[in-house]
Amino acid sequence: MDLIIKNGKVVTASKTYRADVGIRGGKVVAIGKNLRSKKGAQVIDARGKYVIPGAIDPHVHCDLPFCGTVSANFFEETASAATGGITTVIDFAIQTKGKSLKEAIRSRKKIADPQVAIDYSLHVGITDWKNKRTQKELPEVIKGGIPSFKMFMIYRGQGWMSDDADLYEALGLARRYGGRIGVHAENVYVTETLTAKYLKEKKFATYNHALTRPNFTEGEAIQRAITLAEAADGSLYIVHMSTKEGLEAVRAGKKKGIDVYAETCPQYLFLTDDLFKKKNGHWYATCPPIRKRADCRALWEGLEEGTIPNMGTDTCTFNTKQKSLYRGVFARIPFGMPGLETFLPMMYTAVMKRGWRVNDLVAVTSTNSAKIFGLYPKKGTIAIGSDADIVVFDPKKRVTISPKRLQSTCDWNPYTGQKLVGYPMVTISRGKVIAKNGKFIGERGRGRFVPRKAYGHI
Numbered sequence: 177m178d179l180i181i182k183n184g185k186v187v188t189a190s191k192t193y194r195a196d197v198g199i200r201g202g203k204v205v206a207i208g209k210n211l212r213s214k215k216g217a218q219v220i221d222a223r224g225k226y227v228i229p230g231a232i233d234p235h236v237h238c239d240l241p242f243c244g245t246v247s248a249n250f251f252e253e254t255a256s257a258a259t260g261g262i263t264t265v266i267d268f269a270i271q272t273k274g275k276s277l278k279e280a281i282r283s284r285k286k287i288a289d290p291q292v293a294i295d296y297s298l299h300v301g302i303t304d305w306k307n308k309r310t311q312k313e314l315p316e317v318i319k320g321g322i323p324s325f326k327m328f329m330i331y332r333g334q335g336w337m338s339d340d341a342d343l344y345e346a347l348g349l350a351r352r353y354g355g356r357i358g359v360h361a362e363n364v365y366v367t368e369t370l371t372a373k374y375l376k377e378k379k380f381a382t383y384n385h386a387l388t389r390p391n392f393t394e395g396e397a398i399q400r401a402i403t404l405a406e407a408a409d410g411s412l413y414i415v416h417m418s419t420k421e422g423l424e425a426v427r428a429g430k431k432k433g434i435d436v437y438a439e440t441c442p443q444y445l446f447l448t449d450d451l452f453k454k455k456n457g458h459w460y461a462t463c464p465p466i467r468k469r470a471d472c473r474a475l476w477e478g479l480e481e482g483t484i485p486n487m488g489t490d491t492c493t494f495n496t497k498q499k500s501l502y503r504g505v506f507a508r509i510p511f512g513m514p515g516l517e518t519f520l521p522m523m524y525t526a527v528m529k530r531g532w533r534v535n536d537l538v539a540v541t542s543t544n545s546a547k548i549f550g551l552y553p554k555k556g557t558i559a560i561g562s563d564a565d566i567v568v569f570d571p572k573k574r575v576t577i578s579p580k581r582l583q584s585t586c587d588w589n590p591y592t593g594q595k596l597v598g599y600p601m602v603t604i605s606r607g608k609v610i611a612k613n614g615k616f617i618g619e620r621g622r623g624r625f626v627p628r629k630a631y632g633h634i
């Protein structure tokens with residue numbers, strides 16, 4: 177063995193037990209008591225620590241040209257992710273209208289491959305369904321290891337929007353090959369009309385970001401997508417769900433037996449829209465917007481009852497200089513926030529207060545995403561033969577979040593000042609220690625693209 181993690185408490189989504197974990201060639205090769213190894217093997221003493229599967233973030237946007245600027249790059253973001261205990265991310269290869277899905281994948285890989293510090297995969301963003309080439313390519317893309325897609329019910333101006341017929345057809349076709357359609361669900365007609373009206377009335381302040389995207393615009397769009405999934409017998413995934421109305425629609429859809437999954441993100445559990453009225457409120461603008469306390473409460477319930485089985489961060493990092501491009505007008509804010517590095521420790525601190533078992537945290541931050549997105553059991557668990565993507569987590573470590581102390585290069589953080597109890601001590605990616613005590617010590621470009629299996633389900 178090249179590396180042994182000794183004396184820790186191994187936690188998977190279903191079990192907790194004391195054992196050493198032995199790693200060779202990037203894989204877990206032994207789990208047991210008193211593992212011994214040849215001289216020269218690295219040993220990590222995990223006494224008093226949890227040994228958990230690395231977190232998986234199925235929703236990130238690195239190097240994304242968006243809202244007139246470009247989000248933080250793959251290296252900065254994956255190094256920051258690793259430091260916070262994330263070992264796999266899934267980014268988006270978004271099709272350019274008139275061009276092919278495969279071309280989107282090729283050009284995304286070209287940007288990601290030399291930079292990524294951890295393993296990654298891609299969803300394909302479909303923006304041109306009516307293009308016959310798109311429909312021909314979809315089964316080939318699934319067979320090639322990308323069985324998940326994102327379609328946007330908004331972002332008409334960005335050239336990304338799909339209409340309901342596109343969505344209906346894509347749900348039906350993807351299903352035949354074991355693929356799943358993710359949707360960004362907001363009602364485009366209402367959000368665009370309200371935005372135009374507010375701008376005309378010279379209501380420019382940041383809080384209008386929330387007023388022009390009221391809860392029902394997400395709830396209605398989620399309901400519509402579920403109706404289309406039912407009609408098409410498709411498999412649907414709601415990305416970044418933010419409202420209690422959306423949750424109710426998903427809950428009802430699941431009860432009817434419709435194949436619908438929904439993720440939520442930390443910002444919808446921890447932040448509320450009163451931030452938009454404060455100094456630098458525009459930093460917190462993302463789509464869909466952060467909501468009210470009642471929505472946060474409902475989403476926590478959704479997680480705890482299993483209606484929401486997993487989480488992503490929807491990280492799309494813009495620094496304060498980029499955010500200032502809004503020049504006082506809410507509709508011009510680069511939408512998105514940093515979230516990778518704080519995901520696991522923020523969730524740990526919160527769920528301990530709520531009385532969760534660590535197993536449930538592992539399920540929501542790692543195992544369930546691995547299962548839904550066809551990465552399991554290569555990723556998302558600690559088992560013989562699995563990739564050694566492991567976090568040694570110190571449940572006692574106290575950290576106060578501050579952008580200066582984070583690995584992230586972003587000069588602000590939405591959770592600044594939050595006091596955490598519990599933080600990753602060591603992050604291991606395919607058998608190599610890549611982050612230690614809040615510092616990234618891995619290599620640029622060591623991460624690999626991971627092809628995924630179709631028909632992923634929990």
Ligand code: URP
Binds near residue numbers: 237463464
């Ligand atoms: O505001 C956001 N969420 N930016 C990233 C793009 C998206 O819609 O996920």
Ligand code: ZN
Binds near residue numbers: 360
């Ligand atoms: Zn989105």
Ligand code: ZN
Binds near residue numbers: 235236237416490
């Ligand atoms: Zn997103």
